[in-house]
Amino acid sequence: MLLRNHWYVAAWSEDVGRTPLGRVLLGEYVVLFRGLDGAPVALENRCAHRNLPLSEGRLDGDEIECGYHGLVFGRDGVCTHVPGQADVPGWARVKSYPVVERDRWVFVWMGAPQDADPALVPDYHARLADPDWYAVTGQTLVKGGYRLVLDNLLDLSHLTYVHSSTTGNRALAEEATLITEEEDDFVRVTRWMEGIPPAPAFVQYTGDDGPIDRWQVSKFIPPAYIDICNGSTVAGEGLPQEERPASQGRWGFVVYHALTPETETTTHQFYAVAGHRSMVPAHMEATFTEQMMGVLAEDLAVYEAQQRAIDLDPETGGADVNPRGTIAADDALLRMRRMIRRLYGEERRA
Ligand code: FES
Ligand SMILES: [Fe+2]
Structure with a gap:
């Protein structure tokens, strides 16, 4: 599709x-x-x-x-x-x-x-050309379908299990309040976490291991673009909630992905992970690069392993969701898949 x-x-x-x-x-x-x-x-x-x-x-x-x-x-x-x-x-x-x-x-x-x-053309990665941001950029040919990559980026509970040495911890999967919004041309899921322990990277860059309020906002734009805002403040302080989705607060970073299917089951993944220079100072750039490349490699291993499992069992319906069922955290990615199906139907009729 x-x-x-x-x-x-x-x-x-x-x-x-x-x-x-x-x-x-x-x-x-x-x-x-x-x-x-x-x-x-x-x-x-x-x-x-x-x-x-x-x-x-x-x-x-x-x-x-x-x-x-x-x-x-x-x-x-x-x-x-x-x-x-x-x-x-x-x-x-x-x-x-x-x-x-x-x-x-x-x-x-x-x-x-x-x-x-x-x-x-999506206005999607202004941060790439902005000298105030430090960006880790690159591309990967993923041996997995593009929707597996979108799934990953629309359900950030996986940070707990896939990225526990850097950006994830237990509270992220267990204590988030999810809000999913959908318009004709985007799906956005916001994860709010209040008064949670900071994940390792947040301690490393701020020098503070006290509780934080944290947010993750993932926005899908068809056919296959994602931008993510990751932010945090000291728990109970800082930005009003309505200002947070566009801000990194005290510490955070932004993520941009452009996914171009090579085939139904392989994907060109173009990415940029960027930190504002006030949050990723010059002496931390190498560390940030190493961490973010590590995170990307951890995700890549997941979607390629999923694709191998799917290929071994065609009954799962190709790259689509497992027909056995879904969980609450799947809401945004199910909407993404519905949107892709709707647009595909519209193209066919045209
Ligand atoms: S000139 Fe291109 S194949 Fe003959
Ligand atoms: Fe990930």
Whole structure:
């Protein structure tokens, strides 16, 4: 169930250059490169002649030349030259994709080109370009379906069990009050915890092991974007509750994920985990990086293990939720799945 009429992150800006980059997005093989003006280009990565990926070829100015028999394709995907003949047949063209580059991400529109509206590119990671924030960024090819990753990010009770050496502790799973909100174009779940013991990382950065009020706000934006605000204050002090969802309070961090399905069961995960420099000072940057990379690796191990278990038992319904039942903490991720199903149905009908 892959939604096509959306912008997807295809690459970090720095990975798209004058060497063609082949990447599978939603099951389609795409080649990315920059034209002479520096703008990114995305074309079908399959030569119209005999299917060699164009990423095996070479750039010639603004065009790409196939590495097999030398057909040349322009930025619009139309063939401009066939070696040894004067005419270029009408079939000699490859699909071209709308592309937008914003901050440090290259977005590709995977649906009908006439629907590609740059205004729909999510305004999603301003912190990446903001020098007041220290950001750990990267990407992983997850051997798991994108909804398994979304599940993880919409149910942060898992920090207790998966990240107990850094951001999780017992109180997080047992003592949270959950509020889930849903509009047409997002699902947001807020976890409130009052007067709980701080998890290890909170003690490490604040030097205080006294009780805290803590909040986690995860917002899903279709097709597969997540941002998370993690914040805390001294228990009973600090920010009024209504100001907290946009703030880290005394200590916290923000998390951004853009998930682009490679296939139904593999996912390009682009991530940024950022701390305001007042909370992650220069001498703590290496520690923060190590901790957050550790957290990402812990999560990766979970979704890849889930996918292996799902693959061994097709009766579980592919990557979908276990048909045996759900628990209270599943509310947001069930809404996310319903939203994806609704949008998928709308695309099909259109
Ligand atoms: S396969 Fe590309 S030119 Fe023949
Ligand atoms: Fe996690």
